[in-house]
Amino acid sequence: xxxxxxxxxxxxxxxxxxxxxxxxxxxxxxxxxxxxxxxxxxxxxxxxxxxxxxxxxxxxxxxxxxxxxxxxxxxxxxxxxxxxxxxxxxxxxxxxxxxxxxxxxxxxxxxxxxxxxxxxxxxxxxxxxxxxxxxxxxxxxxxxxxxxxxxxxxxxxxxxxxxxxxxxxxxxxxxxxxxxxxxxxxxxxxxxxxxxxxxxxxxxxxxxxxxxxxxxxxxxxxxxxxxxxxxxxxxxxxxxxxxxxxxxxxxxxxxxxxxxxxxxxxxxxxxxxxxxxxxxxxxxxxxxxxxxxxxxxxxxxxxxxxxxxxxxxxxxxxxxxxxxxxxxxxxxxxxxxxxxxxxxxxxxxxxxxxxxxxxxxxxxxxxxxxxxxxxxxxxxxxxxxxxxxxxxxxxxxxxxxxxxxxxxxxxxxxxxxxxxxxxxxxxxxxxxxxxxxxxxxxxxxxxxxxxxxxxxxxxxx
Numbered sequence: 001x002x003x004x005x006x007x008x009x010x011x012x013x014x015x016x017x018x019x020x021x022x023x024x025x026x027x028x029x030x031x032x033x034x035x036x037x038x039x040x041x042x043x044x045x046x047x048x049x050x051x052x053x054x055x056x057x058x059x060x061x062x063x064x065x066x067x068x069x070x071x072x073x074x075x076x077x078x079x080x081x082x083x084x085x086x087x088x089x090x091x092x093x094x095x096x097x098x099x100x101x102x103x104x105x106x107x108x109x110x111x112x113x114x115x116x117x118x119x120x121x122x123x124x125x126x127x128x129x130x131x132x133x134x135x136x137x138x139x140x141x142x143x144x145x146x147x148x149x150x151x152x153x154x155x156x157x158x159x160x161x162x163x164x165x166x167x168x169x170x171x172x173x174x175x176x177x178x179x180x181x182x183x184x185x186x187x188x189x190x191x192x193x194x195x196x197x198x199x200x201x202x203x204x205x206x207x208x209x210x211x212x213x214x215x216x217x218x219x220x221x222x223x224x225x226x227x228x229x230x231x232x233x234x235x236x237x238x239x240x241x242x243x244x245x246x247x248x249x250x251x252x253x254x255x256x257x258x259x260x261x262x263x264x265x266x267x268x269x270x271x272x273x274x275x276x277x278x279x280x281x282x283x284x285x286x287x288x289x290x291x292x293x294x295x296x297x298x299x300x301x302x303x304x305x306x307x308x309x310x311x312x313x314x315x316x317x318x319x320x321x322x323x324x325x326x327x328x329x330x331x332x333x334x335x336x337x338x339x340x341x342x343x344x345x346x347x348x349x350x351x352x353x354x355x356x357x358x359x360x361x362x363x364x365x366x367x368x369x370x371x372x373x374x375x376x377x378x379x380x381x382x383x384x385x386x387x388x389x390x391x392x393x394x395x396x397x398x399x400x401x402x403x404x405x406x407x408x409x410x411x412x413x414x415x416x417x418x419x420x421x422x423x424x425x426x427x428x429x430x431x432x433x434x435x436x437x438x439x440x441x442x443x444x445x446x447x448x449x450x451x452x453x454x455x456x457x458x459x460x461x
Contacts, residue, residue: 175212
């Protein structure tokens with residue numbers, strides 16, 4: 001019976017059951033890397049190790065018995081008798097053999113699954129699932145383990161890049177100097193969330209950043225638009241780049257000058273280094289597959305997702321789904337090594353309070369976004385709520401609720417809604433001072449109103 005055991009895998013199990021080597025083994029191998037009957041006891045050993053419990057012949061046999069294994073003690077004893085005392089010096093070789101076999105099996109399983117996917121699903125969906133499977137197989141967990149020498153060397157190289165840049169941005173520019181200075185550019189691996197209530201301009205701000213990078217700087221960019229179609233995006237970009245009234249574009253009532261501006265803007269958008277995927281209800285797996293496909297074929301340095309709330313994912317409730325989506329976006333940014341801008345809605349509760357300035361707690365349904373994001377931006381246009389004013393204040397507060405590598409605070413942009421764009425301001429508004437002045441003016445108005453009421457009350461009827 002012992003001939004059925006794989007010697008290499010059995011040797012690693014023997015080393016695992018010898019306490020001192022358990023941690024070293026599970027830092028290199030996973031239980032799922034084992035293919036034979038050895039996988040089951042390795043899974044039991046890993047579960048015990050994860051729980052901080054002793055890992056030995058008795059505890060592993062007891063765990064196997066608890067999970068329904070028949071005669072676990074005899075089984076483990078037979079494996080140990082077959083292999084004898086394995087040499088720890090051979091662990092590196094054993095690990096290499098086991099991981100190589102594991103990779104071979106996973107690729108083979110993807111090939112088998114691919115045949116079924118092609119029968120059950122559309123070729124496009126099957127293609128994306130195959131790409132996702134293969135990209136997941138290619139991920140190496142040990143790449144995430146840094147020793148201090150390697151980490152320090154990487155940081156020294158980054159410092160040299162910063163020095164060589166002479167104070168210029170290391171990451172990608174947003175197209176707005178004050179925003180760039182605040183966040184030091186959009187850096188590789190960053191998850192940047194732009195969140196707001198409808199009408200605040202979050203999509204406009206994101207697409208202004210896309211214009212600057214894909215059209216002006218020719219940076220390879222990919223946009224996932226789960227809400228707008230690709231032609232609608234081009235319409236907004238044309239209005240912004242050509243400074244053409246968006247209403248006139250939609251009605252087709254352009255003046256001669258506007259037609260000239262439209263032709264020039266259209267030429268610029270056609271030459272832009274931009275690709276748009278406007279399918280609705282995409283999952284993280286579908287977005288990952290498309291990103292790696294575009295990166296392989298064209299290069300990719302910036303990704304935009306509009307927006308998180310329209311993405312689909314499996315979960316027991318919406319909070320769990322959004323947690324998976326948020327974690328998936330952060331992982332995507334790290335794997336692609338490029339910034340990913342993701343748009344998000346805020347809770348409706350913002351509308352019901354007197355002070356509608358957004359807070360971190362307003363992020364919709366999931367605290368995972370707050371945790372996973374490197375930068376969180378809230379565009380806030382107070383003038384939007386001034387319903388009685390035909391020319392509301394265009395001043396927009398760009399609130400940085402979180403900057404992992406910087407200081408939170410606010411910057412100012414001017415809203416030009418008819419052109420579907422924001423523009424930079426000459427100075428930097430002091431929003432804190434403006435709020436204090438507003439509060440003082442409101443307080444004085446209330447005091448005056450009370451005085452007027454008292455005055456009317458003292459007069460004879």
